Structure formats: structure tokens, C-alpha cells
Amino acid sequence: MTQTASATHEVFNQSPPFEDVDLFTLDRPLADAVAANGGGGAASELSEFGKHWGSAAMAARGRIANENTPKLRTFDARGNRRDEIEFHPAYHELMAHSAHAGIHNSTWDPSGKPSGAPSEVVRAAKFYIATQVETGHLCPITMTRASVAALAAQPDLLAKAMPIIATRSYDPAFAPWWTKRGMTLGMGMTEKQGGTDVRANMTRAARDGDAYRITGHKWFMSAPMCDAFLVLAQADEGLSCFFMPRFAPDGSVNAIHFQRLKDKLGNRSNASSEVEFDNTYAERVGDEGKGIRTIIQMVQLTRQDCAIASAGLMRSGLAHALHHARHRSVFQKHLADQPLMQMVLADMALHVEASIALVMRLCGAFDSAPGDSKAAAYMRLLTPAIKYWVCKSAPGFLYEAMECLGGNGYVEEGILARHYRESPVNAIWEGSGNVMCLDVLRALSREADAAMGVLQGLIGETKGLPGAAEAAAFIGTTFRRADSERVARLAVEKLAMLAAAAALNGVSPRGAELFAATRLAENHASMYGAVDLARDDIRGLLERALP
Incomplete structure (x- = not known):
């Protein structure tokens, strides 16, 4: 039988589009973080929204x-x-x-x-x-x-x-x-x-x-x-x-x-x-003459949204990468069953889980701030720190997500190339990284007692987590240095990660322990997947990320 040229166009071993899904219900870290910060009653509304936007x-x-x-x-x-x-x-x-x-x-x-x-x-x-x-x-x-x-x-x-x-x-x-x-x-x-x-x-x-x-x-x-x-x-x-x-x-x-x-x-x-x-x-x-004081009220909220958006971009990158890996076979096994790919995806899932827990904790502080001085202090000190860490994490994260899809991730037909190009703007808009670090220092100098109260609260919420006490001591010592501006990026990143561990501890204690062990107790490698997680933890993180 003569085989026609069209036979070469049979499509197989490609992942189906990740669409017609419920972007809320499929995202257990999001649902848990929303519930932990008082939004559990909106689950049905958010599921309808997730189905529509998915x-x-x-x-x-x-x-x-x-x-x-x-x-x-x-x-x-x-x-x-x-x-x-x-x-x-x-x-x-x-x-x-x-x-x-x-x-x-x-x-x-x-x-x-x-x-x-x-x-x-x-x-x-x-x-x-x-x-x-x-x-x-x-x-x-x-x-x-x-x-x-x-x-x-x-x-x-x-x-x-x-x-x-x-x-x-x-x-x-x-x-x-x-x-x-x-x-x-x-x-x-x-x-x-x-x-x-x-x-x-x-x-x-x-x-x-x-x-x-x-x-x-x-x-x-x-x-x-x-x-x-x-x-x-x-x-x-x-x-x-x-x-x-x-x-x-x-x-x-x-x-x-x-x-x-x-x-x-x-x-x-x-x-x-x-x-x-x-x-x-x-x-x-x-x-x-009070223009900055006036417009900064707007900027505080747009900075919050920069962090939310960057976390959302990373979540989408993770979901598309994990979805693809579960459908794509390489060397007679699905990518998602390859130990090295599992480690990469689990490490990425851990980062996203910590990011969304932290962002939702910040939004909970915005909700409570009008009548709660501690929440207001948390909001003022940590908004720039969270924007700094979450937004600057996104481009590298999305590069890794693209690589999980190989060439399909790099072409414009897919969404990840667009996400990757989108991701740097949130770190630049409404104050670049250095500006965020200077704003943290400004908050510390203007409201030292309130800021120290926030840090003490984070210490209490991360008690027993690997490396948390040492991270808190480092933050306190570094911010008291005469040349604190010179090392502000180091201290602000550590502050954001300590806050992420604290937020995640209220959502997923095991996730908080893993995050602290890989980010606070030791320096996280520059590449995702360069960690050592147990098989059960890998399975749990990936199942929470996308059932």
C-alpha cells in the first residue's frame, strides 16, 4: 500500500490544551490560602470565576x-x-x-x-x-x-x-x-x-x-x-x-x-x-505640595497587585508545565514520572505555594489594617518586601517553566512565551527592586517599634521551622548595621522568605517546613530542582498544585 505524505502529519504525544478547566478548584494552594485569610465563604463564587476564566x-x-x-x-x-x-x-x-x-x-x-x-x-x-x-x-x-x-x-x-x-x-x-x-x-x-x-x-x-x-x-x-x-x-x-x-x-x-x-x-x-x-x-x-503623600495611597495598592500578578504568572507557568509533563512521553515514560523532572516541578510548586500563601496573607492584612494596628504595620513593612521577592522571582521561574515544555514553550503559539515577556514589568513598575529595598529601610526608620513588632510576630509564627530563628537574627542584625543600605537586598529577600514561611505555616505546615529547609536553613540553588525532597513530599506538592 502506498503511504501518502499526509500520514506524516498525524499528531500524537502532544499535551492537550490546558483550558476549559476551573482555575480556582484545581489550585488547592490558592483555595487553602484564601480560606486561611477569611475568604472561604467565597469558594463557590471563585469557582464560577475560575471556570469562566479557565x-x-x-x-x-x-x-x-x-x-x-x-x-x-x-x-x-x-x-x-x-x-x-x-x-x-x-x-x-x-x-x-x-x-x-x-x-x-x-x-x-x-x-x-x-x-x-x-x-x-x-x-x-x-x-x-x-x-x-x-x-x-x-x-x-x-x-x-x-x-x-x-x-x-x-x-x-x-x-x-x-x-x-x-x-x-x-x-x-x-x-x-x-x-x-x-x-x-x-x-x-x-x-x-x-x-x-x-x-x-x-x-x-x-x-x-x-x-x-x-x-x-x-x-x-x-x-x-x-x-x-x-x-x-x-x-x-x-x-x-x-x-x-x-x-x-x-x-x-x-x-x-x-x-x-x-x-x-x-x-x-x-x-x-x-x-x-x-x-x-x-x-x-x-x-x-502634598502630591507624593496623596498618590502613594494609590501606589501602595498597585504594588500589591504587582505581587499578585507575578504570583499568578508563576502559577500559570507551573500549571502548564505540570499538565504538559503528565501527557508527554520521553524515553518510554511520561515526563512527570521522570525523577529529575519530578524534582524540578516539585521545587517550582513549593515556590508557588509559598508565594500565594504570602500574597494572600498580605491581602488579609490590607483587609484588617483599618482597625488593626498590627495588620497595618505588617502591610507597611512587608508590601515592598513582598513585591521585591515575588516579582523578581517571576522571570527566572517562567524561564524554567518554558523549558519544561521544550520548544513548545518557546514559541508564540503557547502562552508561556507571553508570560515570560510579561513577567519583568511587575518588578519595574511602581518601584524597581532597589526602590522597594529603600522603602523597607524607610519603614524601619520611621516606625521602628512597629516594624520590630512585625518581625517578632514572624519569629513566633515560624518557631521550630528549619533556619527560621537564624534568618530572623540575620535580618535584625543586618537592618541595624550603619551600612544597611549596602546589604539591603540580602536582608529584604530574607525578610520576604521568612514572611513566606510564616504565611505558609498557616496553610500547609509540611509545605512551610520544606520551604524553610530549602530556603532558610540553606541557600537555595540558583536552578529549580537542585534540592533533595522525599518522594512523598514530591507527590504531595504536585498533587496540591494540580490534581
Whole structure:
């Protein structure tokens, strides 16, 4: 019989797509961490969310939104200046699904006050799951949520905006924000000459009656399609925060002139821009000269989301790697049955389990902080430390996950190449690694007693874990050194890992013991899998990661 050429195209020994799954129920470390921090009652809601976002349809939307990147339309057909950003419908669909789930507003009540426990934990679980499908659209989602904290400094403005922010509608129309069913907010802080040093900003704000006119530029304007932005500019009394809408009060397009969209490594579904302001209308938020104090309330929340997103990216990398390894045969055995691959995957699972336990513990502190001084101190000291460790872990982790899939992990048809390109931004955005370490030192110097109370709490929660007491002693000694800034990265990483061990101890004591033994009692090798775990522990970690 003559064999046709098409026979060579028979497909076998390939893993099926990891889709049409429940991204919550399949993730036992997430479910346990949510329950441990007060969110257990939302399990049914989160399972429905996990099924929806784990569907093939949502995966396709994520892929299409990244393949069809946003475009800047500076002028309309008649030559009128518009500065609109055009997106593929898949992007708008992702935004609508996130808004419908309340990821942009569910931590606030209709007046803009915190909703209370466990709103931060439940919302973080949704954010973590959505990240695994498509991360770029979550930039305006997180900034809209976080902007409410800054707008609280201007109660009259918050009272006008909150009824529209509080809806679960997504309205992509290019129209004045006060006419819309829902709105999104962005942020502009960074200028060419200053970068992280926003005190070096040169953009000027001049009074115009009760409002201001702003002239200057921003090197990065995040999510330029938003309905309004919180921006920093120099007023008479110093650096101040302003609310800058896309449309002026008379309904005309505000003079927000986008110069170009950034051509970024990742985060490609989301637009980021360079912008110039030309006598642009804005309203002040908070007092003149208090811009950093005002906008830092927003930044604290966006930093939290950076850590959640990085943990979510690592979770997705682990899930895809483990799913592939269970279906792919090499040398007459499934990859997942090969001892060396088992060790790699188990070590990765341990890292993800500690990361999600730590992130959810932080979100629990955000829930409790308004009425609990210890939770507030935990939040202030550990938010930058957790962002530092979790976000900087992600790129290397996702490289390892890609390698588990071999060449299939490296090509753009799969999701891991996109995750890998996406992962560095969270460590850079809202303060790079060095800035996070300096913020930990600042918290220690300004609230030394409260910070030491947090450390004492971690010591109690990790009592008996391998290497925990030695790690705590090292942290305390290092932060007291006269040259503590020089070794801050070492101490901050150790602090984050001690906090991770403590958080994991409240979720999975055996997992906490393994994490402490491989990360605190000894220096973890630079490559995943270069550890010695017992067979039962390997089996347990992988079963928890993906049944």
C-alpha cells in the first residue's frame, strides 16, 4: 500500500490544551490560602470565576488581544485632534469581564470606603486567576481600583466620580466620564529626566480659578485610553497631585497629546504612552505640595497587585508545565514520572505555594489594617518586601517553566512565551527592586517599634521551622548595621522568605517546613530542582498544585 505524505502529519504525544478547566478548584494552594485569610465563604463564587476564566473562549481572547496590539489615532479623518487608542474587540471583552467581576472596584463600598474583610482576599484571588489568562488589560483595572485611595484626599471629587467607578459596567466610549456607564482611571508620574525621582518632575500646574492648567510631559502615561488620570505636577507650593480628565468640563477634548505608544517587551495588549500637556485642564487632589503623600495611597495598592500578578504568572507557568509533563512521553515514560523532572516541578510548586500563601496573607492584612494596628504595620513593612521577592522571582521561574515544555514553550503559539515577556514589568513598575529595598529601610526608620513588632510576630509564627530563628537574627542584625543600605537586598529577600514561611505555616505546615529547609536553613540553588525532597513530599506538592 502506498503511504501518502499526509500520514506524516498525524499528531500524537502532544499535551492537550490546558483550558476549559476551573482555575480556582484545581489550585488547592490558592483555595487553602484564601480560606486561611477569611475568604472561604467565597469558594463557590471563585469557582464560577475560575471556570469562566479557565475556558477556551477566554484563552482565545487573551491570545488575540496580544496579537492585535493597540494603535494610536492622533487625528480623525477631518484633521481634528483626538488622541484615541484603538483596540481589538478581544481587549474590550476582557475589560468587560473583569469589570463585571468587580476586580476594579469590589474592595470599595459605593461611597469609596473600604468594603472590609474579606474583600481584598477575594478580589486578589480573582486578579490572580485573571492574570493567568491575560495580564495586560489588568493595568487599567488595577489603577482604577487603586485611584480611589488617592481620590479620598479630595472628598468632593470622589463623591462625583465614585458612583461611576462603583458600577460593574465597562464603557469603552470616547466620551466625557460623567456621561458614561463606567469609567477607568490611569496614572502619569514618570518624566524623562526624573524617572523614579518624581521630585525632579518639571511639569507645571498654574491656577485657573478653582481648577489648574498643566503644561509639561510624562515619559510613561499608563493606560492612556482611560477616562481620567492622576498626574503629578509642580504647583506654587510644590509637587501636587491632579485629576486630569480626557474631556474638559465644556465637553471638548482635553489637551492630552499622546506622542507615541511605547514598543514594549511584553504587556503588549495594554497601551503605554509618551504624552505632552498643553495648558491641559485638571483639578487638584489633596493639598498643594502634598502630591507624593496623596498618590502613594494609590501606589501602595498597585504594588500589591504587582505581587499578585507575578504570583499568578508563576502559577500559570507551573500549571502548564505540570499538565504538559503528565501527557508527554520521553524515553518510554511520561515526563512527570521522570525523577529529575519530578524534582524540578516539585521545587517550582513549593515556590508557588509559598508565594500565594504570602500574597494572600498580605491581602488579609490590607483587609484588617483599618482597625488593626498590627495588620497595618505588617502591610507597611512587608508590601515592598513582598513585591521585591515575588516579582523578581517571576522571570527566572517562567524561564524554567518554558523549558519544561521544550520548544513548545518557546514559541508564540503557547502562552508561556507571553508570560515570560510579561513577567519583568511587575518588578519595574511602581518601584524597581532597589526602590522597594529603600522603602523597607524607610519603614524601619520611621516606625521602628512597629516594624520590630512585625518581625517578632514572624519569629513566633515560624518557631521550630528549619533556619527560621537564624534568618530572623540575620535580618535584625543586618537592618541595624550603619551600612544597611549596602546589604539591603540580602536582608529584604530574607525578610520576604521568612514572611513566606510564616504565611505558609498557616496553610500547609509540611509545605512551610520544606520551604524553610530549602530556603532558610540553606541557600537555595540558583536552578529549580537542585534540592533533595522525599518522594512523598514530591507527590504531595504536585498533587496540591494540580490534581
